[in-house]
Amino acid sequence: MTQFSPEQLTGQIKAWGKELGFDAVGISGVDMSQHGERLDHWLAQQYQGEMAYLANHRELRLHPDQLHPGTLKVICVRMDYLPPEVETVRVLQNPQQAYISRYALGRDYHKTLRKRLTQFAKKIAAETADFNYRPFVDSAPVLEKPMAQQAGLGWQGKHSLLINREAGSYFLLGELFTDLPLIEDEAYTQDHCSRCRACLDICPTAAFPEPYVLDARRCISYLTIELKGSIPEEFRPLIGNRVFGCDDCQLVCPWNRYCHFSQEDDFNPRHGMDTIELAQLFSWDEPTFMKKTEGSPIRRTGYQGWLRNLAIGLGNSGGGLRQIQTLQQRSDDPSELVREHVAWGIDQLTQAKTATALPLIEKHPRKVRHLR
Ligand code: B12
Ligand code: SF4
Numbered sequence: 001m002t003q004f005s006p007e008q009l010t011g012q013i014k015a016w017g018k019e020l021g022f023d024a025v026g027i028s029g030v031d032m033s034q035h036g037e038r039l040d041h042w043l044a045q046q047y048q049g050e051m052a053y054l055a056n057h058r059e060l061r062l063h064p065d066q067l068h069p070g071t072l073k074v075i076c077v078r079m080d081y082l083p084p085e086v087e088t089v090r091v092l093q094n095p096q097q098a099y100i101s102r103y104a105l106g107r108d109y110h111k112t113l114r115k116r117l118t119q120f121a122k123k124i125a126a127e128t129a130d131f132n133y134r135p136f137v138d139s140a141p142v143l144e145k146p147m148a149q150q151a152g153l154g155w156q157g158k159h160s161l162l163i164n165r166e167a168g169s170y171f172l173l174g175e176l177f178t179d180l181p182l183i184e185d186e187a188y189t190q191d192h193c194s195r196c197r198a199c200l201d202i203c204p205t206a207a208f209p210e211p212y213v214l215d216a217r218r219c220i221s222y223l224t225i226e227l228k229g230s231i232p233e234e235f236r237p238l239i240g241n242r243v244f245g246c247d248d249c250q251l252v253c254p255w256n257r258y259c260h261f262s263q264e265d266d267f268n269p270r271h272g273m274d275t276i277e278l279a280q281l282f283s284w285d286e287p288t289f290m291k292k293t294e295g296s297p298i299r300r301t302g303y304q305g306w307l308r309n310l311a312i313g314l315g316n317s318g319g320g321l322r323q324i325q326t327l328q329q330r331s332d333d334p335s336e337l338v339r340e341h342v343a344w345g346i347d348q349l350t351q352a353k354t355a356t357a358l359p360l361i362e363k364h365p366r367k368v369r370h371l372r
């Protein structure tokens with residue numbers, strides 16, 4: 001076992017992280033209390049909607065050492081997820097196709113990151129004495145974006161996501177809480193959004209009440225993934241063909257000209273999910289859904305939620321008789337939720353309402369210059 005000084009160990013850990021496929025590694029401290037006021041403001045407006053868990057464990061979010069006692073520092077990692085070969089703008093422009101947000105085309109990132117973080121921890125443990133750690137990806141009360149900002153990995157843009165000047169924002173975050181006395185990185189205090197407001201203006205559902213603040217209840221990602229019940233009617237035409245998540249605010253961000261494509265096979269599309277048609281997905285029965293979404297983040301929405309989202313997509317497809325017939329196959333679905341959205345979709349197509357309500361990015365594809 002090598003004896004490292006804190007400086008040497010910090011350098012080594014960053015190098016091992018890169019060897020293991022993380023695209024950036026930074027070290028943060030455990031005082032997040034400066035984010036308390038903004039967090040309280042966000043929750044006071046009820047922007048979390050039905051994600052009630054976000055209102056719990058305030059103290060653990062602001063004091064990560066209480067979440068995992070003994071934690072001295074947090075190793076924050078970034079993993080880029082954009083698959084290299086996929087078409088993005090063209091799918092958004094084709095109302096017969098299903099748009100699935102780019103992080104969700106392949107394997108569930110929670111699994112990929114958590115497994116890699118565990119390998120990372122084992123590597124560190126093999127080289128150091130007494131190392132106490134716990135890996136986190138999304139699942140616990142951790143303010144991952146502010147923490148990564150404190151670890152020097154980037155700034156929170158006006159769309160609230162973390163952006164890196166050299167790598168854009170198509171990446172995921174994870175953490176290793178540790179009791180190692182590592183050297184903290186300098187927090188990233190610059191904000192390169194400047195006077196840009198492209199993400200705020202493009203958002204199809206006007207989900208930003210003010211720059212840097214997202215009202216999750218209006219976000220398509222929340223509506224299609226987290227919301228379990230009926231999607232409010234006002235948002236349905238605006239969802240277009242986005243049946244699982246949304247990327248519009250990132251697609252228009254000028255810093256994504258510098259985005260990196262992922263090196264990970266895990267993020268490559270499975271089952272042709274990058275080009276598949278809405279009607280084909282709608283024809284899946286539940287066992288097919290379960291089989292095709294094994295290990296995929298899409299499982300999170302559940303079969304009924306998936307059919308709900310597809311019914312909206314089909315309703316927005318402008319597809320005429322063929323799509324009406326596709327929807328009618330589920331007019332008697334046992335789920336009230338599905339029946340309601342199918343009826344809405346049929347009504348949309350019958351009355352050909354879609355033409356006036358196309359979300360913005362389809363009308364202005366040239367705003368996205370870095371992707372096809
Ligand atoms: C809940 C959640 C959601 C919710 C709410 C999103 C949100 N912005 O909070 C929904 C379902 C909508 C969502 C959507 C998405 N998510 Co999400 N989500 C989370 C989760 C689990 C918690 C986030 C959280 O704590 N929100 C609570 C609020 C309070 O946090 P906040 O937005 O950061 O609010 C702060 C700002 O408003 C800030 N603030 C207020 N005023 C001001 C002013 C200034 C000047 C500044 C700088 C800041 C500032 O203060 C607030 C408190 O810190 C995290 C994982 C995690 N544990 O952190 C992933 C996470 C944020 N999501 C992620 C991703 C990838 C997405 C999507 C892109 C997925 C998709 N393609 O559909 C979208 C993006 C939508 C968007 N524009 O944010 C990644 C983001 C990676 C990155 N590059 O930043 C994360 C980190 C998951 C991960 N492990 O990688 N998500
Ligand atoms: S993900 Fe889509 S709906 Fe959500 S804030 Fe960004 S552009 Fe708006």
Ligand code: SF4
Nearest residue numbers: 157158193196199253
């Ligand atoms: S689109 Fe513009 S305002 Fe929005 S995050 Fe990117 S640089 Fe900032």
